Amino acid sequence: MHESGSELGYTVGENSSEYFQFVLKPGCAIRRWEYVEISYPDHSIVGRVERIASRSDLLKDNLGYEGVERYVKNDINEIVDICTGSTLGTVENGKLTKSRYLIRPGTLVKRAGVKILTEIFNPPEEGALNVGTLIGREDVRVSVNVNGLRRHLAIVAQTGAGKSHSAGVIMEELMKKGASVIVLDPHADYVLMRQGEGGRSYSPFIRIFRTPLSTGRYSRDNVGIVEDFTLRFSDLEPDEISDIMGIKENWTNLRKIVEDMHSSMKGLKDLEDFMMSTEKIPPEDRKKISARIRFIKKIKSIFSTRTTGLKDYVSPGQLSIMDLSGMDQYLANYFSFRVINEIMDAKVSYDYEYPVFIFIEEAHNFIPPGTNTKISQTIKRIASEGRKFGVFLVVITQRPGKIDQDVLSQCNSQIILRVTNPLDKKALMDSAESISDAIIEDLSSLETGEAILVGEFVRIPIIAKIRERETKEGGGDVDIASLLIRAREERDRNISIEGDRERVKNIFGG
Template structure:
């Protein structure tokens, strides 16, 4: 326990104080403490034991240094004379937001009594802050306080049951933040499935300098055959398996979804179903090309004119949409290969776009939801969805959006928890985003994205929201059930290697220049050895 006499005094409370905020005056020769600094004040709260002394933690939101004499309307020459004479009267004060106090049970409580004006304000001791932002063994350390690098900040693993959104502008550090979270979850024994549309997480099993992570044997990369990720399987230290779906494993309803065939298109649906029934009975395993071939035959031989026309239309749609898709292979990757206890499965979907991406995401998520909700898989699962605005878009209905919203509303009962990651929160379905009651918000400058965050993050103050454009790379606001109070953090550096890092433009240009010079040199007709001396 700390002693007040050993703490730095920053000022005294002045003016009107409420249970949620107050203003305190400071020594003008020193000035107010920096923004986001943590402070404490002594107060008294009524408990079951009567009135007890508590130390209320608050955060500086608005430090102010002002002059009673030098005003914006003061003539400039007068300003110079006053400054030279040294007769200015300066004041310093700060506005603080109350965060609460730690009760005996370790929970944070908001004061019910107003802080008394005249009370001394102290710089909060690091030991108290460490208690405030730690949850013991049931926590994951994400970084440290921006104003106190010596104070680690952790989040509650239990709090993640309310789902999480990681939101940031491009380049603000969301991939690093997600990797730090994933590494922390792996230390706790989590099962994690990552839908990775850009191959950003394929190096999770190895360190920045290429050494194996301690859990490398618990990482599997599922690579689709058409992957456009900037890596080869030989570069991966973790297990690499192929991710495919066998075309003949698809049900007619799956095809109707992929082909956008509504229920009103009765004849087209009937033609496809009839063709599939024939292929299943006569071939067992078949491809999209086989389906097109059978539909073309039906378009010529069916006696029913409506069915002939429907088969022709269906064949063309299958040909345009499904032939050549990279996700189709000789077998379907089973869910029990993806879901394993204490394991992270990265599903590399780079190169898979549009309806193929929507279908693949839907199938993976549906299989996981069925496996966990039916009791086939008995452990908690964390679903990390990169580019979430493509999976749960705000402006249109998708098949993946339906299953994500089912998981968001029902999944936590079974132990399925979402981590939505996006650089465009304004393009995420508002209902999906609002069900993520935890947010990690990094720098964000787009007004529409800020408004989306404001609507979703009920516990973020307007002051914190206004600070979002001013956050540096790697700085974030944490808010939600997984932290006792909203807190601004410097996210620590990930230990695993990044897979989708931007290229070094300067180095690539330098290499291009060197290569061009060498090629140019080789194109010149060089004299033979005996010609050098002929001048």
């Protein structure tokens, strides 16, 4: 790590209040995105290096190899390293404001010190969430302001870039603040969060709910108690039964059949009653609904004597992970709608006082463009109105180009990790004014776990290394190399065993 506050060079050429350039002092090493400082008696200007160029007036590109070689071997050369920086702001009395000062040529430029960077990126605020460190400056912690999440957050990255890791860090920080957190988890990526360092329990306020359909790769041994996420059939209205059966809202004929079956139910009004009611509808209707009846029989394990409700999964300081793995999308849509709609109703009616943060993993599957399902309607409603009632979204996706742009544009803060798809980059540009061309250009070069933080939860755009998780991570990519090693070892053991059997046969016969 280079010494902070050290001299780097002097400003040269044409400078303005937004951009400046400086010639680098011989022997100094500097990297793109490094932070620099220009000090004055009553204020300091902080900037970030966006471009580094090396120039020689002698070694022109038309000189040819032999000409260049003569200059190099005779040590005749005049190389000038020029850095171009953008102004982040002016720091006066510990506060960062938009810079309006002119930077003149011949002004000394220094590497930004820990103190001034900490004042900018990790201010001592009550609502600070610790998310990591500055890239290239592990001595400077980075925090975001929880109040910036009032207008929702998007976490965007291609597969394997660290979006679930980053989401887990935000969940940990919100739990420390006492927030109520709900996670819609389609692939059981967050179910191991109960475990902390060394396998110890991280928090007693993390609860995991799973349906009998779950295919998540975990058990009581590695997560502890897992609670049932079930429905009591008698609590369901006809429209809800149709949703569970995968009958779309515009399939009015099938929905009418379900309604007729429901109205003819007698006795306990449970699933068996519902299926028996097929005998009371016309044969042609019975034929139309038969495939859906077979499906609901197949998933009958989701029905129980009790419906999991709001008081189970919403409580101050509680993180509730709703394991949706093993479900078809429309069934996941129904369970998710039931949860977040109940939360929204409770907040609108003031039945629950405290802020609720809803994390939606694989959000592009719940709110693709042009959809008008119940789950998409509810998410859109929370995106537009939720902040008035204390319900906040964290939208997590690897395909911002395939998510409803009205919802994405309502997320006024973003954690953006590596993104390479041009359509996804364009979607990000269209969704937020704070995302500049320079930020978009750099997204492809980010390493795993590196992120650009922009929007209302930070003072200025930040390029950060997301900190290590305190909780255990689930999901993630399969380590092919290590699994192949184990496969070869098992193959060799099997060959050895088979060889032993053959030798025994030869000795004893048979």
